[in-house]
Amino acid sequence: MNVETKPPRQKEGRKAREARILLAAEKVFAEAGFGGATMQLIADMADLPKASLHYYFPTKESLYRQVVEKIFHIWLRAADVFDSASGPAEGIAAYIDAKMELSRAYPAGSKVWASEVLHGAPVIQDYLETTLADWTEGRMKVIQAWIDEGRMTPVNPRHLLYMLWATTQHYADFSHQIETLNGGTPLSEADWAEAKRSVKQIILTGIGLEPPQP
Amino acid sequence: MNVETKPPRQKEGRKAREARILLAAEKVFAEAGFGGATMQLIADMADLPKASLHYYFPTKESLYRQVVEKIFHIWLRAADVFDSASGPAEGIAAYIDAKMELSRAYPAGSKVWASEVLHGAPVIQDYLETTLADWTEGRMKVIQAWIDEGRMTPVNPRHLLYMLWATTQHYADFSHQIETLNGGTPLSEADWAEAKRSVKQIILTGIGLEPPQP
DNA sequence: GTCTATACACTGATAGAC
DNA sequence: GTCTATCAGTGTATAGAC
Numbered sequence: 001m002n003v004e005t006k007p008p009r010q011k012e013g014r015k016a017r018e019a020r021i022l023l024a025a026e027k028v029f030a031e032a033g034f035g036g037a038t039m040q041l042i043a044d045m046a047d048l049p050k051a052s053l054h055y056y057f058p059t060k061e062s063l064y065r066q067v068v069e070k071i072f073h074i075w076l077r078a079a080d081v082f083d084s085a086s087g088p089a090e091g092i093a094a095y096i097d098a099k100m101e102l103s104r105a106y107p108a109g110s111k112v113w114a115s116e117v118l119h120g121a122p123v124i125q126d127y128l129e130t131t132l133a134d135w136t137e138g139r140m141k142v143i144q145a146w147i148d149e150g151r152m153t154p155v156n157p158r159h160l161l162y163m164l165w166a167t168t169q170h171y172a173d174f175s176h177q178i179e180t181l182n183g184g185t186p187l188s189e190a191d192w193a194e195a196k197r198s199v200k201q202i203i204l205t206g207i208g209l210e211p212p213q214p
Numbered sequence: 215m216n217v218e219t220k221p222p223r224q225k226e227g228r229k230a231r232e233a234r235i236l237l238a239a240e241k242v243f244a245e246a247g248f249g250g251a252t253m254q255l256i257a258d259m260a261d262l263p264k265a266s267l268h269y270y271f272p273t274k275e276s277l278y279r280q281v282v283e284k285i286f287h288i289w290l291r292a293a294d295v296f297d298s299a300s301g302p303a304e305g306i307a308a309y310i311d312a313k314m315e316l317s318r319a320y321p322a323g324s325k326v327w328a329s330e331v332l333h334g335a336p337v338i339q340d341y342l343e344t345t346l347a348d349w350t351e352g353r354m355k356v357i358q359a360w361i362d363e364g365r366m367t368p369v370n371p372r373h374l375l376y377m378l379w380a381t382t383q384h385y386a387d388f389s390h391q392i393e394t395l396n397g398g399t400p401l402s403e404a405d406w407a408e409a410k411r412s413v414k415q416i417i418l419t420g421i422g423l424e425p426p427q428p
Numbered sequence: 429g430t431c432t433a434t435a436c437a438c439t440g441a442t443a444g445a446c
Numbered sequence: 447g448t449c450t451a452t453c454a455g456t457g458t459a460t461a462g463a464c
Contacts, residue, residue, distance in 0.1 A: 014447095031333055036249025039440065049449055054441060111332050117391045118325050118332075119245055128394040136395055153419070153427050159412035162392070166384030167377050177331045178376070180342045181350055198373035205367070206420030208427070213367050228429095253458065263431050268459060 018056050021046045026067050030108035033115050034064055061123065068116055068124050071109040076131070078102050082139055088146040089209040093200055096168060100196045103172035110172035136161060153208030160207065167199055232270050235260045240281050244322035247329050248278055275337065282330055282338050285323040290345070292316050296353055302360040303423040307414055310382060314410045317386035324386035350375060367422030374421065381413055 024046035028037045039060055043050040057063035078098040085091030103110055121128055136158075143157035171178065171187075179186055187195065204210040238260035242251045253274055257264040271277035292312040299305030317324055335342055350372075357371035385392065385401075393400055401409065418424040 033247040033249050033329065033333060035247050035251070036333070038438085040438090050440090051442080051449060051451095052447095055448070058441090060440065114387070115247065115329065115332055117388050118329055119247060119250070120390050121394070125394070128391055129398075132391075133395055155416060156408060156412040158395075159409055160416065162384060162388075162409075163381050163413065163416060166380040166388070170376060170380030173328070174331050174376075174380075176334050177342055177346075180335070180339070181347055181372075184343075194370060195373055195376075198370040199377065202369060202374065202377060202420035203416065204420075205422075206416035206418075208419075212422050212426065252456085254456090264458090265431060265433095265460080266429095269430070272459090274458065 014056075017048075021048070021053060021056055021063070022067055022070060025063050026071075026108045026112060029064060029067055029115070030111035034119075037064075065123050067109075067112055069127075071106070071113045072124065072127055072131075074106065074109065075102065075113070076135065079135065079139075082142065088143070088152040088207075089204065091142075092164070092207075092209065093204060095164060096200050096203065097196060099164070099168035100171060100192070100199065103168055103170075103175075104192055107172040107175050110169055114169065114173045153206075155207050163203065167203070171195060228270075231262075235262070235267060235270055235277070236281055236284060239277050240285075240322045240326060243278060243281055243329070244325035248333075251278075279337050281323075281326055283341075285320070285327045286338065286341055286345075288320065288323065289316065289327070290349065293349065293353075296356065302357070302366040302421075303418065305356075306378070306421075306423065307418060309378060310414050310417065311410060313378065313382035314385060314406070314413065317382055317384075317389075318406060321386040321389050324383055328383065328387045367420075369421050377417065381417070385409060 021042070025037075025042045028042045028045060031037075032041070037060075039053055040050050042063070043053050046053070053063065057066065078101075079095065081094040081098050082091050085094055116122075116124060117128075139161060140157040143152075143160060146152050147154050147157075175186075182191070201210065201213075205212055235256070239251075239256045242256045242259060245251075246255070251274075253267050254264050256277070257267050260267070267277065271280065292315075293309065295308040295312050296305050299308055330336075330338060331342075353375060354371040357366075357374060360366050361368050361371075396405070415424065415427075419426055
């Protein structure tokens with residue numbers, strides 16, 4: 001009988017299938033936006049009948065919401081490097097590195113998040129008001145403390161954070177423009193290294209954590 | 215008769231009506247994206263019957279294309295401050311100011327542009343490959359010349375440009391997030407001044423055009 | 429030139445067979 | 447649990463009255 005194969009295959013199969021759907025959805029939402037994405041396109045990319053999507057995710061919006069929530073939590077976890085740092089130079093450099101790596105590894109996710117915020121955050125407004133607001137306030141206090149201790153140049157912590165977000169996410173969100181300006185080819189390993197080096201050089205120098213070059 | 219009112223009213227009426235449609239379309243495309251926007255929504259916002267839109271702009275895509283082109287040319291014109299500057303400190307500061315003002319004055323336009331690039335620039339790919347690529351190369355040469363003349367710190371001109379774009383456009387594209395983190399209210403005059411000051415401080419210090427603060 | 433009415437395609441979602 | 451067949455609603459676009 002199939003009594004011993006059924007329970008494990010089903011349970012794992014479901015998780016794996018949901019993950020595959022979420023991955024396909026992330027890609028389609030990133031390419032077409034929420035309005036431009038269709039359940040049919042997502043089903044095709046996940047190699048499933050359209051109706052099966054509605055079994056795992058009752059509505060298009062519920063699927064979209066899970067995609068956005070997944071991105072947000074990956075993004076939050078990367079931000080932890082801020083806390084485990086011993087000082088500003090190390091912490092901010094590590095944060096830039098982590099966010100640049102995220103932009104490189106999950107460009108579709110970053111694009112979905114950007115698109116969501118761009119259009120007024122209709123789905124994850126509550127996250128902005130609670131989790132993100134709390135995280136931002138906490139990090140602003142850390143930066144302000146570093147400034148008060150004289151460990152970095154006095155700058156506005158809020159706008160420093162915005163600059164860090166904008167600059168690092170730009171490499172994911174505008175990857176198409178960047179690739180076009182790169183001769184139509186994706187950034188190489190060396191290109192990414194140079195991008196990270198350039199961003200860190202300008203920002204860290206800008207807030208007094210690296211000596212100005214001669 | 216209406217023989218003398220007809221020709222001027224029609225000619226000006228047409229231009230004015232097209233401008234009103236373009237403005238309404240820009241807003242709707244910014245809020246909902248290309249896929250989420252509907253001709254009905256745009257018609258309602260422009261206070262016109264839906265079919266009249268198709269008289270002035272045959273298809274939804276042609277209307278969208280004109281919106282994007284309009285944005286792009288405004289953006290290009292603002293970039294001219296780069297050339298009329300006598301040196302790097304003045305030029306880059308003026309460019310930051312100009313782009314921050316654009317983000318403040320035309321947030322919807324910036325969002326439409328961002329959304330277009332985000333989704334792979336299906337409509338304005340040719341602009342990226344020609345006009346934008348040319349502009350970028352020209353400005354990179356200007357920056358490299360300033361570096362060679364020892365007037366600013368050696369940095370990668372390409373990534374400096376990306377940082378300028380990312381940081382300034384962030385205030386338009388992510389305005390909803392920024393307003394949420396600002397307690398749910400739009401940035402005040404003082405907030406904008408502080409944002410511009412902060413961006414210029416960090417970047418100009420970062421490339422050796424402002425002395426590090428004590 | 430402008431608007432009303434409508435054609436036609438496609439969407440998200442579901443009912444019901446397997 | 448999974449898929450085929452189908453529905454009701456909405457989208458762009460147009461034909462034709464004014």
